[in-house]
Amino acid sequence: MNFGSFHTSPQACRQIAGLMDAGRFPHAVLLESGTAEERKKLARLIAQALVCTAPGERPCGKCTACQKACAQAHPDILEAEGGEAARSFHIETVRQVREDVSILPNEALSKVYLLLNAQSMSPQAQNALLKVLEEPPAYAVFLLTCDSKTKMLATILSRVITVTLDAPAQELTAAAGKKEQKINDLSEQMARAVAATSEFPLLSLTGKLEKDKELTAACLARMTLLFREAIRISCGMESADETARYLAGALTQERLLAAIEALDALNLSILHNANQNLLITRLCSTLRRAVGK
Numbered sequence: 060m061n062f063g064s065f066h067t068s069p070q071a072c073r074q075i076a077g078l079m080d081a082g083r084f085p086h087a088v089l090l091e092s093g094t095a096e097e098r099k100k101l102a103r104l105i106a107q108a109l110v111c112t113a114p115g116e117r118p119c120g121k122c123t124a125c126q127k128a129c130a131q132a133h134p135d136i137l138e139a140e141g142g143e144a145a146r147s148f149h150i151e152t153v154r155q156v157r158e159d160v161s162i163l164p165n166e167a168l169s170k171v172y173l174l175l176n177a178q179s180m181s182p183q184a185q186n187a188l189l190k191v192l193e194e195p196p197a198y199a200v201f202l203l204t205c206d207s208k209t210k211m212l213a214t215i216l217s218r219v220i221t222v223t224l225d226a227p228a229q230e231l232t233a234a235a236g237k238k239e240q241k242i243n244d245l246s247e248q249m250a251r252a253v254a255a256t257s258e259f260p261l262l263s264l265t266g267k268l269e270k271d272k273e274l275t276a277a278c279l280a281r282m283t284l285l286f287r288e289a290i291r292i293s294c295g296m297e298s299a300d301e302t303a304r305y306l307a308g309a310l311t312q313e314r315l316l317a318a319i320e321a322l323d324a325l326n327l328s329i330l331h332n333a334n335q336n337l338l339i340t341r342l343c344s345t346l347r348r349a350v351g352k
């Protein structure tokens with residue numbers, strides 16, 4: 060399989076190349092995730108490869124079939140696209156596909172249907188599609204694209220091979236931002252819980268660290284900064300950090316220093332790959348002891 064200028068989602072490309080090389084390409088493939096443009100580009104590339112007549116790596120980009128495919132003029136590649144709005148992929152379009160699929164291909168060995176933005180199909184439209192996917196003619200190939208496979212009926216998913224493209228960069232940034240927020244919130248809550256009268260708040264918060272070593276390390280590092288800030292405040296410096304101000308009010312400078320030392324020691328245990336469960340148990344007792352609770 061020749062992916063030409065399609066450079067993203069290497070994992071998905073490997074999977075598709077594998078399906079192509081297996082000889083018989085599956086009759087239905089769902090491309091999900093990535094951007095709408097990437098999914099369309101990849102679906103068109105696969106369609107082109109399926110009609111390409113070159114003996115070697117496909118699509119060759121040179122044969123008549125490839126040229127027609129590139130010009131969106133190949134009679135055996137049929138494209139239907141839903142819009143952004145829900146249900147904008149009409150059931151009527153699906154019904155037309157159902158009727159058309161019984162007609163033999165014109166030129167190629169395969170007849171390829173690109174059903175783009177399938178997430179905009181209503182459940183009724185998806186059910187209509189299901190009937191074609193259940194017993195397709197041997198020459199028919201369906202390439203569905205959607206933003207997330209979670210929007211497709213389980214019955215559809217059971218009849219397609221799903222290929223997941225890499226999440227768009229924007230989503231990755233959003234996910235990173237969400238994680239950052241989680242670290243911030245959890246660290247602030249845990250820092251306050253260290254100074255609480257009862258040990259239960261801290262014990263229950265550490266439960267949220269679960270088995271996530273990376274999250275634990277990030278929270279410990281953030282807590283260290285909060286306690287440092289609290290010491291600055293107790294030395295008379297100004298600070299807008301509410302959690303640090305709370306800590307400075309609740310604990311003596313000596314206790315704040317002891318907490319930082321305890322946090323440093325815990326961080327060191329993470330570096331030495333300490334058992335996560337033991338570490339969390341130690342985290343509570345060590346920190347509470349450090350602040351004299």
Ligand SMILES: [Zn+2]
Binds near residue numbers: 113124126
């Ligand atoms: Zn070709």
